[in-house]
Amino acid sequence: MxxxxxxxxxxxxxxxxxxxxxTVRILKKPKTESSVRxxxxxxxxxxxxxxxxxxxxxxxxxxxxxxxxxxxxxxxxxxxxxxxxxxxxxxxxxxxxxxxxxxVFHSFRHSSVTYKLKLNGGDIKAVQGDSGHAQVNMVTDVYSHILDDDRRKNAELFEEAFYEKKNLDPQMHVQQENNNTAVADEVDPELLAKVLANPEMRALLNSLAKTMK
Structure with a gap:
């Protein structure tokens, strides 16, 4: 040296x-075309x-x-x-x-994937393109706990929006007028918007509304 x-x-x-x-460093092209991202x-x-x-x-x-x-x-x-x-x-x-x-420096790769999953609502396919994981399931296997955290948060938002408010009972009937679902005044509109922004939660709400008619 x-x-x-x-x-x-x-x-x-x-x-x-x-x-x-x-030490001799050899510079060469990546092994596969998919490695060129x-x-x-x-x-x-x-x-x-x-x-x-x-x-x-x-x-x-x-x-x-x-x-x-x-x-x-x-x-x-x-x-x-x-x-x-x-x-x-x-x-x-x-x-x-x-x-x-x-x-270690490699930790920043994990941090990058984690934050991207948080910011894009768990779009694994989009993150896979940047991280270079060969298969989508490689991302889900390593970062599934991140998605579980988001799903847990969704459950908390659902609880706060629908079950902790006054006059909102799981047995209450949802009245529908002109094909528009009426929302009780006690529901926080901003909180409800966050819940409805998640496709899984929106589907769950639709299913719940049908069973309560």
Whole structure:
């Protein structure tokens, strides 16, 4: 392992860059076509990458032939592939500085899938396209507890909207006028809208209404 000082002419900073004399990294195409994925990024992240590309192009122009261009998004100052230490070190320092839970970088993949499932209401197929899981059931097997949490929350919303309100009894009859279901004044409209936004809960309500006629 050799160490060399690298000076960044763009921001006038220097750092040590380690070059292995025994490790060889082989860059090649992914094994299958499905491994080449189209990723939809948030606008903020896309803007960061655009700015980074501008800085990277400036560095290529300054270094000339010294820059080894492998067409990498994330590369060393001289264009070489980055080792895992480039991420592991800064992440460890971030955790120590802010007293965060000890995690590995791969944990962010799980966090990403978890938040996406929460935000899109459990659309597993959409998340699968970003996560790279070969089969949908691979997502459900790993993240089924997330969906269970949402279903549990739906049950709580149903309880609060229909059974904890005054004059709302499970045995009450639902009167229908002009094909529109009349909703008691005591029901919170905003809470009811959240419940009805879930297809499973909406189907359950329709079934319940039919049995109570």
């Amino acid at each position: 050799k160490r060399r000082a690298v000076i960044n002419p763009l921001n006038k900073t220097s750092r040590n860059e380690f070059v292995s004399s025994s 189209k990723i939809f990024l948030p606008k903020s992240v896309a803007n960061m990458l655009v700015d980074w590309k501008v800085e990277q192009d400036e560095m290529k122009e300054i270094l000339g032939d010294e820059y080894m261009d492998y067409n990498l998004v994330m590369a060393s100052t001289f264009g070489l592939p980055l080792g895992d230490g480039a991420i592991r070190g800064p992440l460890k320092k971030l955790i120590e500085d802010y007293n965060l839970p000890p995690v």
